[in-house]
Amino acid sequence: MIKTKSLFETVTLGSTTLDNRIGLAPMTRISATTKGWATDQMASYYTSFARGGFGLIITEGTYIDDKYSQTYLDQPGIALEEQAQSWKQVVDSVHAAGAKIFMQLQHSGPLSQGNRFADETIAPSAVQPKGEQLSFYLGEGPFQTPREITKEEIADVVKSFVHAAKRAQSVGFDGIEIHGANGYLLDAFLTDYANQREDEYGGSAENRVRLLVDIAEAVRDAVGQRFTVGMRISQAKVNDYTHKWAGKENEAEIIFGRLGKTGLDYLHVTEFEAWQPAFEPGEASLAALAKTYSQLPIIANGQLEDPEKATKIIEAGHADMITLGKGALANQDWAHKVQSGKPMTVFDSEKVLKPIAKIKAFEL
Numbered sequence: 499m500i501k502t503k504s505l506f507e508t509v510t511l512g513s514t515t516l517d518n519r520i521g522l523a524p525m526t527r528i529s530a531t532t533k534g535w536a537t538d539q540m541a542s543y544y545t546s547f548a549r550g551g552f553g554l555i556i557t558e559g560t561y562i563d564d565k566y567s568q569t570y571l572d573q574p575g576i577a578l579e580e581q582a583q584s585w586k587q588v589v590d591s592v593h594a595a596g597a598k599i600f601m602q603l604q605h606s607g608p609l610s611q612g613n614r615f616a617d618e619t620i621a622p623s624a625v626q627p628k629g630e631q632l633s634f635y636l637g638e639g640p641f642q643t644p645r646e647i648t649k650e651e652i653a654d655v656v657k658s659f660v661h662a663a664k665r666a667q668s669v670g671f672d673g674i675e676i677h678g679a680n681g682y683l684l685d686a687f688l689t690d691y692a693n694q695r696e697d698e699y700g701g702s703a704e705n706r707v708r709l710l711v712d713i714a715e716a717v718r719d720a721v722g723q724r725f726t727v728g729m730r731i732s733q734a735k736v737n738d739y740t741h742k743w744a745g746k747e748n749e750a751e752i753i754f755g756r757l758g759k760t761g762l763d764y765l766h767v768t769e770f771e772a773w774q775p776a777f778e779p780g781e782a783s784l785a786a787l788a789k790t791y792s793q794l795p796i797i798a799n800g801q802l803e804d805p806e807k808a809t810k811i812i813e814a815g816h817a818d819m820i821t822l823g824k825g826a827l828a829n830q831d832w833a834h835k836v837q838s839g840k841p842m843t844v845f846d847s848e849k850v851l852k853p854i855a856k857i858k859a860f861e862l
């Protein structure tokens with residue numbers, strides 16, 4: 499039997515102590531109400547993983563304002579007080595099942611496929627995103643070309659993240675995760691080809707990470723030290739899976755180094771295969787580079803449903819925790835199965851997703 503003891507050790511992220519090092523990855527769903535309220539179905543969904551032994555639940559990306567942040571129709575929100583209150587049943591249910599829960603805060607930026615508040619999209623620059631909308635989330639055809647965000651709107655985005663974090667805090671979440679990955683607004687600022695600005699938010703890696711730093715610092719200041727704040731980072735995007743940072747490890751050093759000084763409690767790093775080298779040539783994974791340059795606790799994500807791979811990335815010191823997406827959907831009791839040595843169910847989208855009305859899930 500594989501020795502997986504390290505997966506079941508306690509770990510602390512900021513002010514939150516978790517019973518183990520196994521988390522549920524944030525996965526996009528479109529099972530909220532049209533007004534963005536959380537539902538009984540969502541409470542049941544998240545609680546099932548808590549009962550299955552996951553120490554941390556991270557919610558799907560949740561939109562933060564009633565302007566440009568919504569990504570999909572029927573996506574949940576935390577932009578309005580009524581939306582915040584609807585999440586309380588989810589939080590209370592997960593806590594009752596013995597787990598902690600963080601809300602992921604998301605601004606869609608150029609990749610919006612359905613926004614009941616606006617028809618246009620915004621981005622660091624007016625560059626049409628690569629690829630096409632995700633049909634899985636009811637999108638069709640190319641992404642529209644976004645409008646370049648103004649300085650005043652950038653300031654509004656920072657405020658929206660702050661207000662959303664405070665609402666999440668007020669209804670009992672243990673922490674929040676700022677979505678800085680996968681091609682959405684904050685990642686678009688990080689991305690050289692999507693960010694063609696000539697001001698202090700564009701050009702060098704130091705400038706392109708500036709908005710992420712500004713948001714992390716503003717949120718930390720607003721919620722205080724006794725509320726956990728993290729950020730999710732990736733190279734790949736939902737519309738550009740093979741993207742790599744042009745500056746390779748030098749760019750990773752700048753990005754992770756700057757974020758490590760913001761007051762964040764952790765970074766959640768996602769790659770297609772979390773253990774693989776981030777750049778060629780090179781040997782270090784993106785999680786390992788994040789650990790080295792940020793000096794923060796690291797959550798690793800990416801095809802870690804094999805308990806041996808999950809254990810190795812922690813025992814190597816490259817991550818402090820792992821999160822699962824598809825592996826969790828196929829095994830809501832993954833943690834219990836690992837402890838008892840039971841075999842895992844292989845993920846099958848036809849069996850896992852199709853029978854569940856309105857649940858759409860993808861590891862983003």
